[in-house]
Amino acid sequence: MLKQNKKDETFGFFFKGEHQEHIVGLHSIGGGQTTSPSYDWNGLKRSEIGRCVFQYTLSGKGMIEVDGKMHPLSAGQAFLVQIPSEHRYFLPKESNYWEFVHITLFGYEAQKAFTFMNDKIGHVISFPPESPPIRLLLNILQEAYEKKITDAYHASALGYSFIMELYRFAQNIGASSEKWPEQISKAVFYAQKHYDQPIGLDDMVEASGLSKYHFTRLFHKVTGMTPLKYLTKIRIDKAIELLHVSQLSIEEIATQVGYSNGNYFSKVFHKKIGMSPGQFRQSRHTVPVTHIVTD
Structure with missing residues (x-):
């Protein structure tokens, strides 16, 4: 389980290995909380081309706009987007704070999985805190905090495991996606x-x-x-x-x-x-x- 430091932390990974592009690579992972109106990310104005972002709300309120449609985000909801694409996520004016964990992946299999999830379910999905994708996400973040992710092969294995859990979740979406209070x-x-x-x-x-x-x-x-x-x-x-x-x-x-x-x-x-x-x-x-x- 996640044993998080008081300060916000994001870990970036820059490993060698062509298999990351062919399969999946771990670009970054982190946890944090924002209270600033300047927290505003536009998917058409970022330099991280070919990246897939999964961000899960722990508490507070956030907002994402996808293809011109607004989606409020509260505890238990995640968004999945690819860079570049027409999206923008930010702290809305009516929210005091937004706490979340996020992971950014890249590679052919990551892009394929995110495209599948977006087409099958959408860009915003509810995940119970005990669902396998979220438990795995928190475990990967814990490994990052403990400095256990030290090479491209381990990073890719973690990233691949995460997208497999997304596929499994999508397969059982009717039984497992009920949003917790x-x-x-x-x-x-x-x-x-x-x-x-x-x-x-x-x-x-x-x-x-x-x-x-x-x-x-x-x-x-x-x-x-x-x-x-x-x-x-x-x-x-x-x-x-x-x-x-x-x-x-x-x-x-x-x-x-x-x-x-x-x-x-x-x-x-x-x-x-x-x-x-x-x-x-x-x-x-x-x-x-x-x-x-x-x-």
């Missing part, structure tokens, strides 16, 4: 960004802007789980990743996923997974899994 999306993204801190139900309620009673009922209706169960799932998923790829101590992992001490973290982990963190780490050499699916 903005208040629930805000709470989900808050949990995804701050799981490493000692946050709880009250913090998620505050992020949503709803009353605690209304929020807990609506959250369960939309996600199928309670807010605290969802937060625990995020933390345990991240802990599993750290147990698999790092040599951090159990105490250090506990701190990195938002628990005050290793003992409490171990109890929660054992209840969820059926074994202690130490037992899971030892079993990874004989049980070839990097993620465990839990309900």
Whole structure:
């Protein structure tokens, strides 16, 4: 899940390798928030020719104009456009801020995928926060923050995986594209960004802007789980990743996923997974899994 710095950051990639043009290349990825009316991008006045932009709204309000038609953008909505093309996205006058994550791809397969998505669904598409394309987007951004994207082959693999998830989403659009209420999306993204801190139900309620009673009922209706169960799932998923790829101590992992001490973290982990963190780490050499699916 996304562990975002306080400041806005965008990572640009300039790797060698002709396969990027033939298949897919990762041009840039970033996350940010704008409050400035000067945030205004015109698709016919940019120098990045042959680029495909996917931008997903986390919170606030944005606007995109495509072929002369205005499309308001709120939490859970993304736009997909190619450069150059007749589009313009900006912070509208009635909006105080716009928070988003974005990825820019290039190459034949990227352009083919974006053309397909635009023709089949349109330029503005709703994605639930837990949908595979958005989860993958946040994971790619996290890899960028952690400086793990170091060559063209890995960058292309990530970009190709992302467009494959777009194709999969388009194939199942009827079942998976229902837009989540903005208040629930805000709470989900808050949990995804701050799981490493000692946050709880009250913090998620505050992020949503709803009353605690209304929020807990609506959250369960939309996600199928309670807010605290969802937060625990995020933390345990991240802990599993750290147990698999790092040599951090159990105490250090506990701190990195938002628990005050290793003992409490171990109890929660054992209840969820059926074994202690130490037992899971030892079993990874004989049980070839990097993620465990839990309900």
